[in-house]
Amino acid sequence: MLFIDALLIASYGLVATLLAIFASHRVLLALRHQRAVRIPRNPATWEGPLPRVVVQVPIYNEAAVVERTIRAACELDWPHERLEIQILDDSDDDTREHAAELIARARKDGVPISHVTRAIRTGYKAGALANGLTQSRGEFIAVFDADFVPPRDFLRRAVPHFSDDSIGMVQARWDHLNREHSLLTRLQALLLDGHFEIEHLTRNREGLFFNFNGTAGVWRRACIEEAGGWDHDTLTEDLDLSYRAQLAGWKFSYLNDLLVPAELPIQVRAFKSQQHRWTKGAVQTGKKLLPRIWTSPIPLSNKIEASFHLLDHYAPVVVLLFSALLAPLLLARSDHLPEALSRFIGYGFLLMSLLALGIFYGVTAWSHRGRLMENLLLIPLIIPLIAGLGVTSFRAVIEGLFGKDITFVRTPKYDAVGKAGAAKTSRYRVPLHPSVIAEILLAAWLGTVAVFAADKSWYVMSAFFTLFAVGFLWVGSATLLAPRARA
Numbered sequence: 001m002l003f004i005d006a007l008l009i010a011s012y013g014l015v016a017t018l019l020a021i022f023a024s025h026r027v028l029l030a031l032r033h034q035r036a037v038r039i040p041r042n043p044a045t046w047e048g049p050l051p052r053v054v055v056q057v058p059i060y061n062e063a064a065v066v067e068r069t070i071r072a073a074c075e076l077d078w079p080h081e082r083l084e085i086q087i088l089d090d091s092d093d094d095t096r097e098h099a100a101e102l103i104a105r106a107r108k109d110g111v112p113i114s115h116v117t118r119a120i121r122t123g124y125k126a127g128a129l130a131n132g133l134t135q136s137r138g139e140f141i142a143v144f145d146a147d148f149v150p151p152r153d154f155l156r157r158a159v160p161h162f163s164d165d166s167i168g169m170v171q172a173r174w175d176h177l178n179r180e181h182s183l184l185t186r187l188q189a190l191l192l193d194g195h196f197e198i199e200h201l202t203r204n205r206e207g208l209f210f211n212f213n214g215t216a217g218v219w220r221r222a223c224i225e226e227a228g229g230w231d232h233d234t235l236t237e238d239l240d241l242s243y244r245a246q247l248a249g250w251k252f253s254y255l256n257d258l259l260v261p262a263e264l265p266i267q268v269r270a271f272k273s274q275q276h277r278w279t280k281g282a283v284q285t286g287k288k289l290l291p292r293i294w295t296s297p298i299p300l301s302n303k304i305e306a307s308f309h310l311l312d313h314y315a316p317v318v319v320l321l322f323s324a325l326l327a328p329l330l331l332a333r334s335d336h337l338p339e340a341l342s343r344f345i346g347y348g349f350l351l352m353s354l355l356a357l358g359i360f361y362g363v364t365a366w367s368h369r370g371r372l373m374e375n376l377l378l379i380p381l382i383i384p385l386i387a388g389l390g391v392t393s394f395r396a397v398i399e400g401l402f403g404k405d406i407t408f409v410r411t412p413k414y415d416a417v418g419k420a421g422a423a424k425t426s427r428y429r430v431p432l433h434p435s436v437i438a439e440i441l442l443a444a445w446l447g448t449v450a451v452f453a454a455d456k457s458w459y460v461m462s463a464f465f466t467l468f469a470v471g472f473l474w475v476g477s478a479t480l481l482a483p484r485a486r487a
Contacts, residue, residue: 012325019322022315023356025308030363033198036205037367044160050082051162053155053218054138058088058128060121062146063095064415065263070102072149074111077156084136085113088128090121123232124408125214130230138221145215147263147413149177154260158218161253168223168250169242171200172216175259184271184478185264187385190378192264194364197256199309204254208305209246214238216260223250234288235406236281243289243306247296263413268478273430274411275389276396279313283400286310317397319353320390323468326461327449350464357382384471391438391472432479439476443469 055073059066073085089099096117103115116132123130129143140159144150154172161170173196179189203210212219214237224230227245234240246252265271293306358379365375399405412430450465 008325008329012322012329015318015321015325018318019315019353022312022318023353026356026360029198029202030360032206033202033363036202039205041205044163046160046163050079051140051159052082052084052138053078053140053142053159054084054086054132054136055142055144055155056086056088056129056132057144057146058090058125058132059095059099059146060090060125060410061093061095062091062413063093063098065146065413066095066099067102068149068415069144069146070099070106070113073144074106074109074113075152076150076154077152080110080112083112084138085111086116086132086136087113088116088132090118090124090128123230124406126230126232126237129237133221133224133229141219141221141224143215143217143219144260145262147177148215148260149262150216150260151258154258155218157258158255161255162218162220164251164253166249166251167253168220168227168245169212169252170218171210171212171252171254172258172260173197173200173254173256174213174216175261177261177263178266179264181264181266183381184268185266186374186378187381188264188271190361190364190375190382191385193368193375194361197364197367198360200254201256203305203309204252208302209243209309210252210254211242211309212238212252215262220250223248226250233406234281234284235277235408236285239282239285239310240288243285243293243310247289247292247298263415265411266414267412267430267482268475269430269432269482270412272389272392272433272475272479273409276392277409277411279316279393279396280400280403282310282313283397284406287401313393314397316386316390316393319387320394322353323387323390323446323465327446327465350460354383384467384474386471387468388439388471388473388475391435391442392475395433395435430482432482436476436479439472439479443472443476446472 055076057069057073059069062069070087073087076083076085087099087103089096091099100115103113106113114135116128116135118128118131121127133141140162142150142155142158158170158172161167174192176185176189176192178185180186200210202208223245224241227241227248227250229241230237231240242252265274290307290310294303296303361379361382362376365372365379368375409430446465447469450462450469453459453462453465
């Protein structure tokens with residue numbers, strides 16, 4: 001066997017092993033979830049006078065949704081004498097003037113709301129949250145992003161869980177205002193449902209670390225302060241503070257039945273920008289905290305699960321490398337491989353990975369029986385979407401590992417619920433990144449490989465490469481065709 005054959009097979013074997021590890025962990029989480037949902041939870045009650053709560057709403061150029069989010073904050077059911085609402089407004093467009101008018105009107109109606117502004121966006125969202133803390137007195141801090149619409153009874157249902165003095169943060173589950181807007185939003189909803197239903201619920205019920213999601217949650221002020229406060233040296237200040245707080249001994253609680261709806265990105269370009277920020281921030285947080293996690297006295301089970309959690313965003317990159325290595329292996333070296341080895345390379349890891357995704361999102365679909373058939377039909381489309389994000393994820397991982405830029409790029413919100421063409425008429429856009437060229441080229445290359453595999457009668461492999469080609473073509477073309485305007 002030629003040296004290049006051995007090198008290709010060894011490289012493929014390494015990547016396939018990593019893929020198998022990620023896939024196995026997904027299956028294990030799904031299986032553990034079935035046990036976790038049966039763990040009984042005692043109802044939470046609050047004894048004595050209600051505590052003082054601060055509601056923080058960080059916004060930056062949110063003209064489309066600012067009125068909705070301020071109205072939702074003002075309608076929260078909590079005694080006004082025990083409530084502080086802060087609109088943390090870093091806007092540099094007319095959002096600030098509009099917010100000021102809405103806040104003045106609410107204050108006339110007796111709502112305890114303030115307009116907190118800064119001349120310089122130091123630290124971006126983390127800086128805004130930290131600045132707001134210095135101007136508040138509440139014992140508990142609720143945070144809602146601009147596109148979230150908390151139910152009126154949110155505080156009534158969340159705050160009682162702090163009756164346990166060891167609880168430092170309570171996270172609610174995200175729901176989706178515009179799930180039905182398009183195929184893209186339906187797929188995003190399924191991905192997020194898997195994160196909350198399987199990952200958060202299982203980790204929390206089993207006493208493992210999980211994270212605040214940046215919004216739709218409540219913090220104990222003492223927990224934030226003891227953990228070192230909001231840092232802005234990563235793009236995921238929520239993930240960073242979550243792990244620092246739990247390493248300091250605080251416990252978190254996840255409320256799977258408390259739903260807070262929000263708006264999903266309706267453009268592929270905005271979705272990619274959001275995924276890039278989340279991936280890059282998670283890589284930065286892992287780089288910062290994994291050494292500390294492994295040298296801490298926490299149980300080994302927590303160290304292992306925390307590692308999977310913080311390294312999970314590497315999975316799309318592994319999938320990209322898997323397809324990149326498999327294609328030349330089949331095209332250039334197929335005649336040199338024994339038939340048994342060729343079949344193992346061609347089908348073994350591939351089918352195992354697809355099965356893992358099917359199990360994970362199948363359990364997610366089953367947990368939402370009202371949408372069971374719809375979600376089951378969506379599962380096969382998860383594959384091309386994840387594949388199409390490969391270039392975005394790869395770029396984010398490299399930047400997170402080696403870059404120093406922590407510029408926070410916001411995800412545009414369009415108030416798109418029931419509104420056709422909302423993105424086209426909005427002033428807010430995500431700039432076009434040149435990596436879209438790589439997505440289009442990969443679509444053409446993998447499509448060619450799919451034709452080659454079909455000609456060799458490798459129909460399973462042909463279907464696999466076709467899915468990947470469709471994913472890159474979908475993501476790349478939707479990125480190019482998005483309306484162009486300023487961010």
